[in-house]
Amino acid sequence: MANDNKLQNIIGHCKEYGFVFQSSEIYDGLSAVYDYGQLGVELKRNIRDYWWRSMTQMHDNIVGIDAAIFMHPTVWKASGHVDNFSDPMIDNKDSQKRYRVDHLIEGFAETLDKEKGDAMLQQMDQLLAANDFAGIKQLIEDNKISCAISGTCNWTDVRQFNLMFSTEIGSVAEEANVIYLRPETAQGIFVNFLNVQKTGRMKIPFGIAQTGKAFRNEIVARGFIFRMREFEQMEMQFFIKPGTQKEWYEYWKETRMKWHLSLGIGADKYRFHDHVKLAHYADAACDIEYDFPMGFKEVEGIHSRTDFDLKQHQQYSGKKLTYFDTDINQHYVPYVIETSIGLDRTVMMLLSEAYKEEDLSTADKQDNRVVLSFPPMLAPVKLAVLPLTKKDGLPEIARELIDQCKPYFKCFYEEKDSIGKRYRRQDAIGTPFCVTIDHQTKEDQTVTIRYRDSMTQERIALADVKALVMDKIKMF
Ligand code: GAP
Numbered sequence: 001m002a003n004d005n006k007l008q009n010i011i012g013h014c015k016e017y018g019f020v021f022q023s024s025e026i027y028d029g030l031s032a033v034y035d036y037g038q039l040g041v042e043l044k045r046n047i048r049d050y051w052w053r054s055m056t057q058m059h060d061n062i063v064g065i066d067a068a069i070f071m072h073p074t075v076w077k078a079s080g081h082v083d084n085f086s087d088p089m090i091d092n093k094d095s096q097k098r099y100r101v102d103h104l105i106e107g108f109a110e111t112l113d114k115e116k117g118d119a120m121l122q123q124m125d126q127l128l129a130a131n132d133f134a135g136i137k138q139l140i141e142d143n144k145i146s147c148a149i150s151g152t153c154n155w156t157d158v159r160q161f162n163l164m165f166s167t168e169i170g171s172v173a174e175e176a177n178v179i180y181l182r183p184e185t186a187q188g189i190f191v192n193f194l195n196v197q198k199t200g201r202m203k204i205p206f207g208i209a210q211t212g213k214a215f216r217n218e219i220v221a222r223g224f225i226f227r228m229r230e231f232e233q234m235e236m237q238f239f240i241k242p243g244t245q246k247e248w249y250e251y252w253k254e255t256r257m258k259w260h261l262s263l264g265i266g267a268d269k270y271r272f273h274d275h276v277k278l279a280h281y282a283d284a285a286c287d288i289e290y291d292f293p294m295g296f297k298e299v300e301g302i303h304s305r306t307d308f309d310l311k312q313h314q315q316y317s318g319k320k321l322t323y324f325d326t327d328i329n330q331h332y333v334p335y336v337i338e339t340s341i342g343l344d345r346t347v348m349m350l351l352s353e354a355y356k357e358e359d360l361s362t363a364d365k366q367d368n369r370v371v372l373s374f375p376p377m378l379a380p381v382k383l384a385v386l387p388l389t390k391k392d393g394l395p396e397i398a399r400e401l402i403d404q405c406k407p408y409f410k411c412f413y414e415e416k417d418s419i420g421k422r423y424r425r426q427d428a429i430g431t432p433f434c435v436t437i438d439h440q441t442k443e444d445q446t447v448t449i450r451y452r453d454s455m456t457q458e459r460i461a462l463a464d465v466k467a468l469v470m471d472k473i474k475m476f
Pocket of ligand 1: 183184185186216218225226227228229231232233235298299300301338340341342343344345
């Protein structure tokens, strides 16, 4: 399956089975905004839970918070977002279409052979690192990179555009104040650093984790739920003693990569990408990239943020944000290592990894299936219980099994259509286990359990089903 097709097929599959819908579809949609359907929301929630528990339950020095989306407008002045959170853009004068220059150049580089493409991207990284916008424009013109709509190379100069959405707070227009929809969840953690440290009696090193919505007015939003205007982040700020940032940066790189591998995705599908052009707050930064159908792209960022954020908030709020370290009898502003992963991007990564079109044809029969082979712990539905017929007491046994299991994990009941068709529908939504209740069940209290990935079946005791599924969906 060509990768372009794969992405289109995943998008179609997500819509057909209730994972992801275009926002406001009946009004022709809203660009780069998506809604999660009945299965997508379960998948997303399971990923969020796994991340949350990996951070706050498996580390006794990490706690969570849930800060508001609206924050005092000065937060964004202090954080640098008002002045620096912008991307260099270029407009095509004929189509009026605006592009982020890095996306425009990356798209073109992908059409070249690998060596030429890599050289071009290296040149782009250097020019961006030097803020050399004239040089970037020259690179675009020299390579005759054209607009996909007009087909021309009639470009404006490269300019910066801020990505924050603003709105107004206050009931009467005169009192209204401009506030921003947060472009990252991290600042909610920084401004609560002392609240948490003091009330939780936290000792450095410690972390604060948060998941929640973030908003960015992405100019070029493409790639399905890869780049959205409203999305969800899962971020953790780890507060450390100044001078220890290098070792903690390495620790979190390694720890986060282990988490990614624990999703059952092979090491060959991931790579680190070190940043050449560092964000205004960082002294080291890298991305964990996954090999999406459209190539290796960022899923998570790991940033050594120094004491930039806390110092800025100290300065702008006039409040001290220092920590007293009893080990060395000193006050200091802690340094921070941040891990920041996009939840929607992780959903897309898991969909890309799980989606398979399998040809099961034999000499005398054409057959195929689409299967989503999610890790069982993340699958939206864990167990489907299927009575062979609608009568003879089989549905009752099936319902009893579901009643026994549903307090522990999500189950699904279905009695319509042939067993084969029902299995295929469960494969298509990624249910790892199907149990069939048949007439033999009434005689010897056994059932057939069918495994999604291997499609093998075995006979087990009805009484063992719950324990078997519980064991396979364990997170830790
Ligand atoms: N606090 C640091 C921060 O926000 P970032 O690299 O801008 O860093 C972190 O974003 C992660 O958030 C990215 O690795 C990506 O997974 C996700 N993300 C960023 N912009 C996104 C967008 N427009 N749509 C979906 N996910 C996005």
